[in-house]
Amino acid sequence: MYAFEPTEEQRMLVDAVKRYAVNDLRPAAREADETGELPQDLIEKGWELGVLQASIPEDYGGFGEHSAVTGVLAAEELGWGDLAGGLAVMAPSTYALPILLAGTDEQKSELLPPVIEAEWKPYVAALIEPSFDFYVGELGTTAVSKKGGYVLNGTKAYVPYADKAQAFLVYANLDGKTQAFIIPADTKGLTVGERDLLMGIRGLPTFKLTLEDVNLPAEARLGGDEGHESELIIASSYVAISALGIGMSRAAYEYAMEYAKEREAFDVPIAQKQSIAFMLAEMATDIESVRLLVWEAAWKLDNGKEDAFKTAYLAFNAASDTTMMVTDRAVQVLGGHGYIREHPVEMWMRNGGGIPTLSSLAMA
Amino acid sequence: MIDFEMPNSIRKLVTMLDTVAENMMRPVSRHFDENEHEIPWDYINFMHQAMRATGAGSLAPDEGKKREGPRTGYQKLAFMLEVLSWGDAGIYLDTPGGGLGAAAVEAAGTDEQKAKFLERFTGETPIFAAMAMTEPHCGSDTAKIRATAVRDGDEWVLNGEKIFVTAGHKSLIDTEGFVVVWATIDPSAGRAGMRSFVVEAGTPGCTVTKLEEKLGIRASDTVSVVLQDCRVPFENLLGSPEVQKKTTKGFKGAMATFDATRPLIAASALGVARAALETLKEKLEEQGVEIRYGLPRSRMTNIEREIVDMEAMLRSGWLLVLKAVWLLDERKSNTLESSMSKVRAGDVVTKVTQRALQLLGPLGFSRDMLIEKWFRDAKINDIFEGTGQINRMVVARRILGYTRRELS
Numbered sequence: 001m002y003a004f005e006p007t008e009e010q011r012m013l014v015d016a017v018k019r020y021a022v023n024d025l026r027p028a029a030r031e032a033d034e035t036g037e038l039p040q041d042l043i044e045k046g047w048e049l050g051v052l053q054a055s056i057p058e059d060y061g062g063f064g065e066h067s068a069v070t071g072v073l074a075a076e077e078l079g080w081g082d083l084a085g086g087l088a089v090m091a092p093s094t095y096a097l098p099i100l101l102a103g104t105d106e107q108k109s110e111l112l113p114p115v116i117e118a119e120w121k122p123y124v125a126a127l128i129e130p131s132f133d134f135y136v137g138e139l140g141t142t143a144v145s146k147k148g149g150y151v152l153n154g155t156k157a158y159v160p161y162a163d164k165a166q167a168f169l170v171y172a173n174l175d176g177k178t179q180a181f182i183i184p185a186d187t188k189g190l191t192v193g194e195r196d197l198l199m200g201i202r203g204l205p206t207f208k209l210t211l212e213d214v215n216l217p218a219e220a221r222l223g224g225d226e227g228h229e230s231e232l233i234i235a236s237s238y239v240a241i242s243a244l245g246i247g248m249s250r251a252a253y254e255y256a257m258e259y260a261k262e263r264e265a266f267d268v269p270i271a272q273k274q275s276i277a278f279m280l281a282e283m284a285t286d287i288e289s290v291r292l293l294v295w296e297a298a299w300k301l302d303n304g305k306e307d308a309f310k311t312a313y314l315a316f317n318a319a320s321d322t323t324m325m326v327t328d329r330a331v332q333v334l335g336g337h338g339y340i341r342e343h344p345v346e347m348w349m350r351n352g353g354g355i356p357t358l359s360s361l362a363m364a
Numbered sequence: 365m366i367d368f369e370m371p372n373s374i375r376k377l378v379t380m381l382d383t384v385a386e387n388m389m390r391p392v393s394r395h396f397d398e399n400e401h402e403i404p405w406d407y408i409n410f411m412h413q414a415m416r417a418t419g420a421g422s423l424a425p426d427e428g429k430k431r432e433g434p435r436t437g438y439q440k441l442a443f444m445l446e447v448l449s450w451g452d453a454g455i456y457l458d459t460p461g462g463g464l465g466a467a468a469v470e471a472a473g474t475d476e477q478k479a480k481f482l483e484r485f486t487g488e489t490p491i492f493a494a495m496a497m498t499e500p501h502c503g504s505d506t507a508k509i510r511a512t513a514v515r516d517g518d519e520w521v522l523n524g525e526k527i528f529v530t531a532g533h534k535s536l537i538d539t540e541g542f543v544v545v546w547a548t549i550d551p552s553a554g555r556a557g558m559r560s561f562v563v564e565a566g567t568p569g570c571t572v573t574k575l576e577e578k579l580g581i582r583a584s585d586t587v588s589v590v591l592q593d594c595r596v597p598f599e600n601l602l603g604s605p606e607v608q609k610k611t612t613k614g615f616k617g618a619m620a621t622f623d624a625t626r627p628l629i630a631a632s633a634l635g636v637a638r639a640a641l642e643t644l645k646e647k648l649e650e651q652g653v654e655i656r657y658g659l660p661r662s663r664m665t666n667i668e669r670e671i672v673d674m675e676a677m678l679r680s681g682w683l684l685v686l687k688a689v690w691l692l693d694e695r696k697s698n699t700l701e702s703s704m705s706k707v708r709a710g711d712v713v714t715k716v717t718q719r720a721l722q723l724l725g726p727l728g729f730s731r732d733m734l735i736e737k738w739f740r741d742a743k744i745n746d747i748f749e750g751t752g753q754i755n756r757m758v759v760a761r762r763i764l765g766y767t768r769r770e771l772s
């Protein structure tokens with residue numbers, strides 16, 4: 001049966017996230033962007049909403065069950081608040097959810113509770129590599145089997161909070177297959193490099209991470225000896241970043257709409273000019289239809305549908321384009337004022353440019 | 365709950381209609397495109413009998429019938445239109461059962477009127493109905509219509525000229541159907557004067573004067589209707605008696621019809637888009653071109669990029685249609701989603717058919733394949749039931765909270 005209404009439980013969670021986005025994330029966004037830092041108590045407050053905790057079963061320290069649909073609903077609100085802040089709050093999910101989805105029982109029992117219990121701690125994933133045609137299916141970072149374990153070599157980038165991280169989930173190329181490995185921060189051969197200098201999400205510190213002959217025991221491989229299929233994990237990050245993008249698009253669209261009703265040119269509010277009004281109509285239409293595609297992809301993931309990966313991939317492509325289009329239009333609606341850092345639209349445009357690249361920084 | 369599982373009842377319907385589309389429409393698609401004014405009676409008769417057998421009489425789904433569980437009538441219709449338009453968008457418009465005419469009665473009529481005018485669709489023979497708003501001097505600006513209705517005792521006397529009436533010929537000449545005619549009872553009152561009237565086939569003073577020749581959807585007849593001192597019974601004015609006072613309720617009736625019909629037109633549009641995209645993908649597969657999903661943009665071939673974009677467009681457009689009809693089934697306001705779905709679907713079908721035509725090159729342009737036909741058929745979806753611009757305006761007014769005066 002088709003239905004488009006979140007459950008009561010989902011609504012309650014989403015409302016809480018929305019309040020946080022309105023009252024905390026959004027007001028802090030500009031300063032974080034300028035200073036390159038998000039206040040720790042802001043992240044902590046977002047963490048306490050329990051979005052991740054609610055998707056981890058009790059056995060592993062959480063209090064719920066994983067649902068990508070719930071995850072994307074929450075992510076949209078975080079994205080509306082601030083992409084950098086949202087990614088910071090969600091960072092541990094990029095470590096915990098793959099373990100939940102693909103880990104062995106031992107890995108789940110041992111590794112999840114420390115992440116889930118108590119306060120926000122930087123457990124993060126390292127997937128992206130600094131090359132122009134980076135592709136998750138063909139990583140430059142290699143893992144080679146050796147007696148009793150693996151040796152990893154390579155360079156990662158865009159690793160959030162790598163300087164403070166407790167442990168990393170590092171993706172590497174093992175005989176042509178993308179596999180994730182759990183690596184504690186103090187492992188020999190692991191070096192945290194320079195902070196990445198980025199166009200957007202500037203409040204979120206991300207770093208290069210070098211792996212030089214990093215020796216790992218066999219248990220470090222996600223899923224144990226058998227390893228795991230990475231499609232589901234990648235699809236879960238596609239829907240999460242897509243939802244963040246849609247949330248940010250909505251923020252930009254709403255801001256531009258309100259502005260257009262106030263700003264006058266040629267004796268009328270600019271919103272009364274069709275070229276502005278139609279842009280706004282298209283922004284709203286695209287946001288709504290791509291949001292539904294993201295929901296469907298998440299729903300397919302939750303329900304183990306065969307084409308879940310493909311749908312998530314389509315949603316990710318659509319959400320990337322839509323976010324870039326909508327955030328660009330928002331600047332356009334504000335004209336010259338949109339280009340000035342007093343208004344948030346230029347920040348959303350910069351952040352929006354990251355959606356196609358940043359998928360591994362979020363999971364739902 | 366958020367749920368994307370297709371209910372079994374819809375699944376069954378789709379399976380059945382797939383067969384119809386594939387076996388009764390596609391094989392004759394080209395024929396009815398090249399022989400413009402021929403009528404696909406085989407399809408019409410088959411559909412009529414099939415709809416009678418399943419109890420689906422008109423474009424008026426589920427209405428009135430109290431049933432357990434959620435309503436899915438409009439969702440079923442959307443699927444039906446999508447699949448039939450995948451078969452052939454022109455022939456689909458020849459589906460008996462009242463089309464836009466019945467939808468107008470459904471949206472604006474009283475219970476008695478619904479009973480009286482809609483009953484004929486479940487009879488022995490297929491019957492058509494149409495809706496006539498557009499006039500030679502005005503299409504988008506519906507408030508400017510000049511056709512008049514003057515009360516004379518217990519009759520209304522109609523005068524005026526309507527153009528571009530879909531299925532007008534089938535409704536007035538080929539079957540004993542009717543046309544819902546929009547006219548004004550007070551030309552100085554603008555919108556407040558607008559009313560709709562049921563004009564039945566055979567009514568003296570109502571003449572079909574022109575049969576249009578078109579770019580596409582040629583299997584569907586498009587006619588001009590002239591009303592010259594055409595008298596209809598008083599009770600053929602759609603709506604409750606209070607509508608006769610000077611209000612905009614009549615106009616709102618028209619708009620309410622659009623809330624229901626726009627997502628359905630959008631569904632039809634996306635059926636054409638799906639046909640084009642599937643055919644393109646089949647051709648590529650025949651040529652050994654593989655589409656790899658999961659690659660970043662930097663590694664995709666141009667064809668892969670095109671296909672991925674089209675698939676995403678098509679699917680997201682379809683979900684918007686689905687949400688718009690779901691809202692209707694839930695009896696919730698859908699004016700915004702309804703127009704959004706039409707905007708999106710008009711764009712999607714135009715783009716997808718253009719791209720398919722272009723990518724298939726010499727094959728696409730050739731009349732050996734149906735792509736060029738779908739390219740022609742597609743365009744109507746950005747024009748009727750409100751052009752792309754008019755629907756953008758409806759969406760814009762809604763989101764901005766603007767009146768007609770503030771944005772037009």
Ligand SMILES: Cc1cc2nc3c(=O)[nH]c(=O)nc-3n(C[C@H](O)[C@H](O)[C@H](O)COP(=O)(O)OP(=O)(O)OC[C@H]3O[C@@H](n4cnc5c(N)ncnc54)[C@H](O)[C@@H]3O)c2cc1C
Nearest residue numbers: 495496497498502503504528529530747748749751753772
């Ligand atoms: C095959 C076919 C079937 C049809 N079936 C029916 C039917 O069954 N019943 C019926 O009543 N009508 C029917 N129509 C008519 C159709 O609804 C109108 O053609 C349509 O609404 C546009 O009106 P128009 O042709 O007068 O164009 P116009 O209103 O003259 O518009 C011309 C252009 O100007 C744009 N425009 C107009 N107003 C504005 C504005 N305010 N802002 C921005 N742009 C604007 C339009 O988008 C369009 O691009 C049919 C038409 C066709 C071609």
